[in-house]
Amino acid sequence: MEINWGNFLKNLGEWEGSFTQVAIDGELLSSTASILTLEGLEDNQLVQLRLRRFANNITEQPTADFTQEYRSLGRQLVFFDTGAFSKGSLQVAPFAEFGAEYGFVAGNRRARLVQLFDLQGSFSSLTLIQEIRSGTDAIMRPALTVEQLLGKWEGTAFTVYSDWKPSETNVVSLEINQVNGSLHQQLSFGSHRISSTARIEGNQLHFEEGVTPRRVLLLPDGVSSNIPLQISHRQPFFVEAGWLLSDNERQRLIRSYNDKGEWISSTHAIEHRVG
Known part of the structure; x- marks a missing residue:
């Protein structure tokens, strides 16, 4: 738990950005400006969160102003060494909404993503949150393209388990090729x-192969x-977010669920292009 809290503290600061609603087909919808402040108090034993959202820009009065304090972190919220985090529903249940949130942090940049599924387990909405540390000249990356993903990637994947069994680090290798209008990938994970x-x-x-069709959306900021497209408490599945930090480095966050709909693990993969 101390390690988790220490990794949480790597997100401290004031972050200016935007919340963008994304349709299930990847179309960008409405966007609102935001300022998120994470302030460490009482020798960093307390973290105060303040989120302000604005109709147009941050020079105006906020349309929403939310605060929350943290002295501990819930079991479903896992922070990794870089400050990246993954949180979400602990259990998939019939006629209950399901959601997952991911956050990546690197220097003066953060990128977050929220995925939501409706009461019937169908993918329903997506929110992209792009953030820059206030007072810095950090820039956001362009929208992710297929061409940026092509090639061979290698790295490590660190997995934390929900039942407290020891964490694992595995070597991961991913090769992605494009042939005509199709993308082919080979993944080695442990x-x-x-x-x-x-x-x-x-x-x-x-x-579209397999029992459950999947969709990957390539979004702004890499x-x-x-x-x-459909989840069930009777079938294992995973949900994932990725962030291309640079031309040759990519990170992924994965939440895995078993055939009882129970959250079983969270994984953070860091991969570098090698070919």
């Missing part, structure tokens, strides 16, 4: 080897969303 093919349609990747 002892697992997975091959998959997607149909490319604009900023959408449609993985962010990607990877979700099944």
